[in-house]
Amino acid sequence: MNCSQVYELISEAVDxxxxxxxxxxxxxxxxxxxxxxxxxxxxxxxxxxxxxxLPRAVIPSEVYNAVVGALAREQxxxxxxxxxxxxGSPILNPxxxxxxxxxxxxxxxxxxxxxxxxxxxxxxIISQSIKNYAAVIAGxxxxxxxxxxxxxxxxxxxxxxxxxxxxxxxxxCDWCGGALSEFHGVKFAHIVYKxxxxxxxxxxxxxxxxEAMKGEKIGLPAKAKDALKKTGWYFEEKPGKYNLVMWxxxxxxxxxxxxxxxxxxxxxxxGTGE
Amino acid sequence: xxxxxxxxxxHKEFEAEALPHMDILYNYAMxxxxxxxxxxxxxxxxxxxxxxxxxKYEKGTNIRAWLFRIMKNTYINLYRKxxxxxxxxxxxxxxxxxxxxxDESADPNDxxxxxxxxxxxxxxxxxxxxxxxxxxxxxxxxxxEGLTYEEIAEFVECPVGTVRSRLHRGRKLxxxxxxxxxxxxxxxxxx
Numbered sequence: 203m204n205c206s207q208v209y210e211l212i213s214e215a216v217d218x219x220x221x222x223x224x225x226x227x228x229x230x231x232x233x234x235x236x237x238x239x240x241x242x243x244x245x246x247x248x249x250x251x252x253x254x255x256l257p258r259a260v261i262p263s264e265v266y267n268a269v270v271g272a273l274a275r276e277q278x279x280x281x282x283x284x285x286x287x288x289x290g291s292p293i294l295n296p297x298x299x300x301x302x303x304x305x306x307x308x309x310x311x312x313x314x315x316x317x318x319x320x321x322x323x324x325x326x327i328i329s330q331s332i333k334n335y336a337a338v339i340a341g342x343x344x345x346x347x348x349x350x351x352x353x354x355x356x357x358x359x360x361x362x363x364x365x366x367x368x369x370x371x372x373x374x375c376d377w378c379g380g381a382l383s384e385f386h387g388v389k390f391a392h393i394v395y396k397x398x399x400x401x402x403x404x405x406x407x408x409x410x411x412x413e414a415m416k417g418e419k420i421g422l423p424a425k426a427k428d429a430l431k432k433t434g435w436y437f438e439e440k441p442g443k444y445n446l447v448m449w450x451x452x453x454x455x456x457x458x459x460x461x462x463x464x465x466x467x468x469x470x471x472x473g474t475g476e
Numbered sequence: 477x478x479x480x481x482x483x484x485x486x487h488k489e490f491e492a493e494a495l496p497h498m499d500i501l502y503n504y505a506m507x508x509x510x511x512x513x514x515x516x517x518x519x520x521x522x523x524x525x526x527x528x529x530x531x532k533y534e535k536g537t538n539i540r541a542w543l544f545r546i547m548k549n550t551y552i553n554l555y556r557k558x559x560x561x562x563x564x565x566x567x568x569x570x571x572x573x574x575x576x577x578x579d580e581s582a583d584p585n586d587x588x589x590x591x592x593x594x595x596x597x598x599x600x601x602x603x604x605x606x607x608x609x610x611x612x613x614x615x616x617x618x619x620x621e622g623l624t625y626e627e628i629a630e631f632v633e634c635p636v637g638t639v640r641s642r643l644h645r646g647r648k649l650x651x652x653x654x655x656x657x658x659x660x661x662x663x664x665x666x667x
Contacts, residue, residue, distance in 0.1 A: 213644040217618065219625065248647045251654070252619040255600045261502035265516045269498065269523050270491075276524055277487045350484035377483065 203231045208238045216245045325421045327407075327414055327457060328438065328446065335405045335444060335459035338394055345379025345394055355380040359391045365410045365454045367391040370471045375404075386419040395470070404460040404467060411455040430455075437464060447471070490530050494523065497540050500621060501547055507616045508551050510605045518554065522547040541630045548613065548632075595657055603653035611646030614639055619647075 208231045214220050215228055232239045337343045347358045352369040358380050359367040372378050372395065381392045388410060395404040414422055415430075422430070426448060429436040436448040447458045447467050458467055501522060505515035526533075526546050533542055604612060613632060617623045618639075625643075629636045 213640050213647070214625075216647075217625070217643075244651055245644070245647050248651050248654070249619050251600060252604070252615065252650075255595075255597050256507070256604065256620055258499075258620060259503045259506035259515070261499050261519075262512075265502065265512075265519065266498060268516065269520050270495070272520050272524060273487070273491070273527055276527055277483060 203227050205231075205235060205238055208232070208235070209241065212238075212242050212245050215242060216249055325417070325419065327409070327420055327422055327455070328426060328448070330420075331405075331407045331446065331457040331459050332444060334392065334407060335403075338392075338405045339403060343381060343392060343394070345392075346381045348377050348379040350377050352378060355393060358382075363389050363391055365389075365408070366452055367393075367408050367454065368451060368456075369393055370395075370406075374470070388413045388419050404458060404462060404470065406471070407457040407459070408454050411450055411453050414455045439464070486530060490527055493539055494526055494543060497543055498523070500540060501543055503621065504544065504547060504616060505551075507601075507604060507620065508609075508612070509555065510601065514555070518547065518551055521554065522550050525550060538627075538630055541627070544631045545633070552609070594661070595654060599657045600654065603650055603657065606653055607646055607649055611642050611649060614642045615646040615650065618643055 208228060211220060211224070211228055215225065220228060232242055334343060347355055349355055350372055352371050355378050356367060356369040359369075359382065362382055369378060369380070375395045375397045377396055379394045379396070381394075383390045383392065391408040393406040393408070395406070396402060397404070409420065414420055415427065426436045426438075430448065430450055434450045438446040438448075442461075444459050444461060445464050445467060447464060449456050456471075458471055460467055462470075498519065502515060502519050505518040505522075506512065509515050509518055522543065526543055529546075533539065604615065607615065610632075614628055617628045617631060618625070623631070625636045625639045628639045632639070
């Protein structure tokens with residue numbers, strides 16, 4: 203080996219990357235050449251200065267926690283942005299968003315407030331469900347809770363609702379959201395499932411079956427009431443607009459509305475889909 | 477119909493894969509920025525970006541290298557100073573210096589103690605910070621993190637040969653810097 207060959211190998215020698223044979227040749231040269239030896243020693247020294255004088259900085263726990271916290275906030279804000287996409291405007295500019303916020307506030311008030319003058323005229327659960335579905339699509343019903351875990355949403359209702367609310371597992375959907383409202387003293391659980399793809403929202407409306415059947419505060423059209431009594435199910439369809447599936451679950455009346463096909467809705471709601 | 481996978485699952489997956497590498501990234505951030513506040517900002521920004529682009533990460537590939545590249549780009553965007561050529565070092569002066577020491581000390585292992593042992597850790601850190609980015613990065617990854625040339629090549633996306641030459645050049649520049657400090661502190665005679 204000559205000086206220039208040795209010079210090329212200095213870094214690898216310092217980092218112990220040379221094979222036995224090459225290293226022996228390298229060392230043989232150093233033993234005869236003071237210039238190359240001092241080059242080698244100098245680089246070796248720099249490496250050890252770095253290793254011993256600049257130990258690895260250990261991450262402080264508060265920095266670690268801050269990053270984990272920032273990620274959690276990021277996750278939440280991504281969920282919010284998915285909700286914004288559920289509002290159905292691919293060109294959601296600030297002006298549109300502002301209008302949506304206004305309608306959202308007004309919409310939630312008129313739908314959920316017991317003192318709303320608009321609602322007492324409409325006790326019909328079916329037309330109410332369809333209206334609510336439109337409100338969900340338009341962003342006028344905003345979930346109070348959003349989760350990937352159906353259990354979280356179910357627990358949210360448990361505290362405040364006398365009837366059993368069952369939230370289908372979120373298999374295959376991005377998240378589900380829940381909101382609660384009251385109308386003439388009757389509680390309603392609203393559940394929204396958000397999917398990717400074209401038919402991307404499934405809205406479920408659950409309330410007290412007994413109240414619905416009594417028909418005092420809220421009510422059902424005769425054909426729906428009959429079907430529920432006989433089969434436990436009632437279906438309504440407006441091609442291209444919506445598919446409505448209504449069923450009894452113990453003491454709860456459930457109504458699902460979506461543009462999805464009926465079979466697909468049932469498969470999802472009964473946990474046999476995807 | 478392609479369904480977007482569920483965020484909670486993604487979040488858990490990201491945490492499990494990416495959080496264990498926060499140590500190495502923090503250390504790199506510290507060495508690149510030179511102070512804890514900037515290192516914190518750089519680290520956090522890197523993780524947020526990685527999280528947002530998690531779907532771009534190819535499962536099964538080197539996640540440390542992927543995170544590292546995000547950090548490096550983030551660093552460049554946040555802290556890019558005017559790109560300057562590496563300071564020129566007077567190698568003759570260094571050579572003379574070694575010759576001076578050689579006379580004084582028979583054992584080359586004493587060199588470090590004799591010269592750089594007297595420098596403050598801050599001075600060593602400052603010397604490292606003064607290196608141009610490309611050189612500094614390979615020096616940090618090799619000499620402080622202890623990565624292999626092959627790993628570094630994957631991190632910085634360049635051939636192993638380039639890693640070797642940057643390392644050599646980086647160490648050489650550092651040597652020059654430390655020599656200047658030592659000289660300015662009067663550890664080395666100005667003969």
